[in-house]
Amino acid sequence: MTLRIAVLASGRGSNLQAIIDAIAAGTLDATLAGVYSDRRDAFALQRARDAGIPAHAVRPRDHADRAAHDAALFAAVDACVPDLIVCAGYMRLIGAPEVDARPGRMINIHPSLLPAFKGLHTHQQALDAGVAEHGASVHFVTADLDGGPVIAQAKVPVLPGDTADTLAARVLAREHPLLLETLRALAAGRVRLDEEGLHIDGQAGALPLQLGANNRFA
């Protein structure tokens, strides 16, 4: 099935670019139906326009409160009729009404091995905790911040002398193939979320898929 994707992004948009490039290269069977941001100056919107994808800014300051902003944003998203909504560096909380209205249709990429290091500054959190392994996760979005079922992860080592920046760069390099491989698994119907929880290859309660060195799931 050709997956019809909407992307939400607040900034740089390198994960969005990975999706754009994979579709162009024919390695991901998907269409980008629209890109949405809370910031008019998000570079992600420029990347979308450059690729001929409809790009929309829906700004919080133009709405009375978070609920009104969320409602306006998701009305715009719904208008492009996506199968899947991908939060790729979207840095605002999304309220429960919008999340709960789209069960199993929204995913997020987060720069840590969830459930470790939710929230912001995840690379510094990892350094402060002294962990030997760090990475990124893709999970279904639920009303529980960074707490939805984890679909897939990519691990990287923490090396002596790492700073938050060197660690962020090592993780980001794995985020792109992780997100693409997760999208392929979703498009292939390998992963779904229903009332009973996460199913991977038909198995309930499965552990997250792990990205191998070959950029495929093991």
Ligand code: GAR
């Ligand atoms: C990525 O590292 C992503 O995992 C992170 O923001 C960055 C966006 O980069 N997301 C979060 O921290 C969400 N809480 P990008 O704009 O270049 O794709």
